[in-house]
Amino acid sequence: MNQLHTPKASRNQETGRLSFMESVSPSRSCRLARGGLSRRYARRVIPPVSIFRSTACTFSTVPALKKTALSVTSAALLSVFLVGPASAVSQDTTDDEPKPPTGMSQVGGAQLGRSGTQVNLGAGAPVLPKNLTGRSWMVSDAETGDVLASHNPHWRLPPASTLKMLFADTVMQAPALQPKTREYTVQDADLADLGEGSSLVGVKEDLPYTVHDLWLGVFLRSGNDAVHVLASMYGGVPKTVTDMQAHAEELQALDTTVVSPDGYDAPNQVSSAYDLTLFARSGMQKADFREYCATATAQFPGEQKKGKERESFGIQNTNRLLTGADGVTAYKGIAGVKNGYTTHAGNTFTGVAERNGKVLLVTVMNPSSDETHAVYKEAASLLDWGFAAGGKVTPVGELVPPRSADTGTGTGKGAQADKPAANKGGNGPGTTKAAADTGGSGGVGIALGIAGGALVLVAGAAFLVNRRWPLPDLVRRLPRR
Secondary structure, three states: OOOOOOOOOOOOOOOOOOOOOOOOOOOOOOOOOOOOOOHHHOOOOOOOOEOOOOOOOOOEOOOHHHHHHHHHHHHHHHHHHHHOOOEEEOOOOOOOOOOOOOOOOOOOOHHHHOOOEEEEEOOOOOOOOOOOOEEEEEEEEOOOOEEEEEEOOOOOEOOHHHHHHHHHHHHOOOHHHOOOOOEEEOOHHHHOOOOOOOOOOOOOOOOEEEHHHHHHHHHHHOOHHHHHHHHHHHOOHHHHHHHHHHHHHHOOOOOOEOOOOOOOOOOOOEEOHHHHHHHHHHHOOOHHHHHHHOOOEEEEEOOOOOOOOOOEEEEEOOOHHHHOOOOOOOOOOEEEEEEEEEOOOEEEEEEEEEEOOEEEEEEEEEEOOOOOOHHHHHHHHHHHHHHHHOOOEEOOEEOOOOHHHOOOOOOOHHHHHOOOHHHOOOOOHHHHHHHHHOOOOOHHHHHHHHHHHHHHHHHHHHHHHOOEOOOOOOEOOOOOO
16 A cells, blocks of 8 residues: 655745745744754745734624625525526446445535535536546535535545544644644654555654654655654554544544544545545644645754764655646645545545635545546646635535534534434525425415525524634735746
C-alpha cells in the first residue's frame, strides 16, 4: 500500500499567494532558546487582508426583518418545488464499479441520503461540470452550511490522509501538545507501527522536534511519522483513536469509523465526503489549523552533526491546488485543507477557497478518471461551479452543527435529520412533496398540503438562519505583483 507522495519541489508557491491567517508563529527575527522556533521556519506567507470580523465559534443571530424575508422567500419557492422536482443526475458507471449502498444516512437532509447527483437548479444557475468521476463528492457554503450539490455524500469510503483533518482537530489544542515550542525527543517505539509504504516527512529517532515542526510535517508532507509522534505525546495511538472517534460523533460525523490516526488503509476504517467536510469546517475554526493547512513551503529539521548547527531541508505542501505543482494550476483563493492517497482509497481531497466574499468547501473521493491529478481538477471545477451558482440554487441539505452547539430541543440536529422527510423542516423538495401527497385528491387537500409545506419551509428557514457558523478571519487573495 502506497500513501501520498510529495510533489516535486520545482514549483513553490508564487509570490503573492497567501495564508488565510497571519502566521501564529514568532517572526523570523526572534531568537528563542534551543527547541524554540527559529529562522528555519521561514514560510512564504503574505499578511492577509481580513474580510470578516473575528467571531467566536458560535451561531450568529439574524435580524427579524432578514428572517421574515428569508421565510417569505422559502414559502414562495414552494410552488416551484411542486412543479419542478429536484434534479437527480446519475453518473455513467460500468457494471464492475462499486455501487453506493441503498439507505445511506440522511444526516443533513433527506436528499443527501439519495444515491446519484443531487442539485436543485434555479433560474440562471449554471449546470454542473461534466465528466465528474468521483465516487462521492460535495460542495458546500462554509459559512451558512448550505450544501449546494452532492453525489453520494454519505457513501462510507476509505478516507486516506484526509482523515488527518480529524486527527488535527481532535488533538491540536490538547495541553499535552502545548505550547507549540515544546520539544520532544523521538523514541524508537513512537515509529514502530508505521504502515508499509507510509508517507513520511523524515522524523528520526533520538532527535528532538518541536510540536510546530511535527504539525508542519503532518500538513505539508502528510507524514505518518509525524502523526505517530504527536499521538505518542498525546497519550498513545489507542487513546488518540478513541478520542478521534468521540470527536467525530460530537461533530455528528456518523459515517466515520477511526482505526488509525493517520488515515492509512485499515479494515473497517471509513469516512464520507459529508464527514470530511465537517472535519474541515470544524478545523478551520482554529487559528493554528488554518495556518498549517494554508502553508505552502517550510523548513524541517534534519540531521544533527556533532559540533555543528542542525541542518534543515525544505518541504512543500502536497496539496497541488495550493502550490500549483506538477502541472496543476494553483486555485485562486485556495487556503487548504488536506489531500490523501492510498491504493485502497484512491485519491481524496477536501479544500476550502474564498472568492468575492464567499467561502466554499469541496470534497472529492476516489475519482475514476485516468486523467492525471483528476481529484484536483474535479475539485477545482466544483468550486468554480459553486461560486457561479451562489444564490441560484436551492440547497440539497446542510452541514449540521456539533451536538454541543445544538440550541434546539436538546436532541442533535443529525438525529432529526435521520427521521422521515415528512417529519423534518428545511429539506427542500422531499419535504414539500411529502406534504402535498398527504393532502388527498381534492382541492382542499392540495391547498392544505401547500399550506402545510409552506409552514414547514418557513419554520425551517427561521431555524436555519439561527444556525449560521461563520469561519473567522478569512481573507481575499492578494493581486499578483
